[in-house]
Amino acid sequence: MPDLSPIPFVKAYAAGDELAYVTQSFSSASVVGDGPFTARAAELITKLAGGVGTLLTPSCTHALEMTALLLDLEPGDEVIMPSFTFVSTANAYALRGAVPVFVDVRPDTLNLDETQIEAAITSRTKAIVVVHYAGVAVEMDAVLAIADKHELKVIEDNAHGLGGSYKGRPLGSIGQMATQSFHGTKNVHCGEGGALVLNDADLLHRAEVIREKGTNRSQFFRGQVDKYRWVDIGSSYLLADPLAAFLTAQLELFDQIQAPRLARWQRYDELLTDWATTNGVSRPTIPAGCVHPAHMYYVLMPSHEHQLGLIAYLRERNITATFHYVPLHSAPAGEKYGRVGPGGCDVTDDISGRLVRLPLFSQLTEHEQDRVVDGLLTYPL
Numbered sequence: 001m002p003d004l005s006p007i008p009f010v011k012a013y014a015a016g017d018e019l020a021y022v023t024q025s026f027s028s029a030s031v032v033g034d035g036p037f038t039a040r041a042a043e044l045i046t047k048l049a050g051g052v053g054t055l056l057t058p059s060c061t062h063a064l065e066m067t068a069l070l071l072d073l074e075p076g077d078e079v080i081m082p083s084f085t086f087v088s089t090a091n092a093y094a095l096r097g098a099v100p101v102f103v104d105v106r107p108d109t110l111n112l113d114e115t116q117i118e119a120a121i122t123s124r125t126k127a128i129v130v131v132h133y134a135g136v137a138v139e140m141d142a143v144l145a146i147a148d149k150h151e152l153k154v155i156e157d158n159a160h161g162l163g164g165s166y167k168g169r170p171l172g173s174i175g176q177m178a179t180q181s182f183h184g185t186k187n188v189h190c191g192e193g194g195a196l197v198l199n200d201a202d203l204l205h206r207a208e209v210i211r212e213k214g215t216n217r218s219q220f221f222r223g224q225v226d227k228y229r230w231v232d233i234g235s236s237y238l239l240a241d242p243l244a245a246f247l248t249a250q251l252e253l254f255d256q257i258q259a260p261r262l263a264r265w266q267r268y269d270e271l272l273t274d275w276a277t278t279n280g281v282s283r284p285t286i287p288a289g290c291v292h293p294a295h296m297y298y299v300l301m302p303s304h305e306h307q308l309g310l311i312a313y314l315r316e317r318n319i320t321a322t323f324h325y326v327p328l329h330s331a332p333a334g335e336k337y338g339r340v341g342p343g344g345c346d347v348t349d350d351i352s353g354r355l356v357r358l359p360l361f362s363q364l365t366e367h368e369q370d371r372v373v374d375g376l377l378t379y380p381l
Contacts, residue, residue: 002317007368009320011361012184012191015253021245033238034218037245042195044251045180048162050173051197053204055211056239056247060159060181060194064092066237067155067177067196069210070203071126073098080120080341081129081157082112083329084348089129089157090328090338098126100338102329104345108285109133110355113347114142120341121146127153130175135295136286137166140174155179158197162187163258163293172197182247187293187362188257190247193239210234258293260362264369265294268358271373272299279381297360298324299376304353306381311356314375320359321372327352 025037033056042054057063073079075097081089083102090100101120106113110133117128128147130138147154154175158164161171162180172178177200182193196211198204208218214234219225250257269283276283282300286292301307307323314321327348328334358372 017249025245035241061088063179063196116343132161188250211237
């Protein structure tokens, strides 16, 4: 009898001290935001992602919304971003009345195509948002040169990339701001959580105010003011300290969590090389100078029919694989609130209909991975 025990697409990892830390947090008086575990987790994130400071948030979506507030966007302003990304990347700016301008991705890394950015810039452009897809860095030298030329801010949506780097620089430390995700599907997590990493001290000060409902409450708790007041626009963007406690336990063992993921990613790549080459299937491209954190492993099938066929074929074997983003530029809200850059989004349309993500998590065994690989090798192409 073949082994048909279920293999999920992702499985949240428990490092060991999560529940003890959560209990410790609930046993203290600091169960709201900005408690001791919040400070510890922020410190660990800053070490991994660089920057001058980190603010924990309830999600990466909230961190992105904070970047929109820090940009002082007005209705009609424009923000350049890839169409091949999660909806939160666009929503954050559309909520402020800004127009997401969708630019195509490269066919190799599936990252924002740096050669198409400049043509999409207008007098209303305020920022460029890059998404390090699968934790593989965007070509940041080119992006920064364009941004400097046109006096634009650069935001890194680094939801996939914590622990990755570009030419020796940690992902998250390159633009003026970066956002992180600690959703349960990420390498390290707290169920739902995020962070805003700031690389500018002035932005960090204002971000503290925005995160505390537009008040200088953080300064008050540091004894810098006698009372806290409403001083700016803002909202409630604090992560509860028990969730920060859970996250702290994960971050403290970041390397331990990463090691098996990296090993499984590399093993997929080695076992699938010949099959992919023979059958016209593309594997992830990792440019020189880029270090990725093994957030996902995917294949690009020769056609949309084979994308659907492979997912169904693996499902028959109780293996969960899945597609990824549906292009934002052609989504109903994307057509309503955004626009497409002059180069179009042909690559995005193509790869979205061919990409299949394979199971990848720290607890994935070699036996389970062999079953996944066998599913690909026996799929009738």
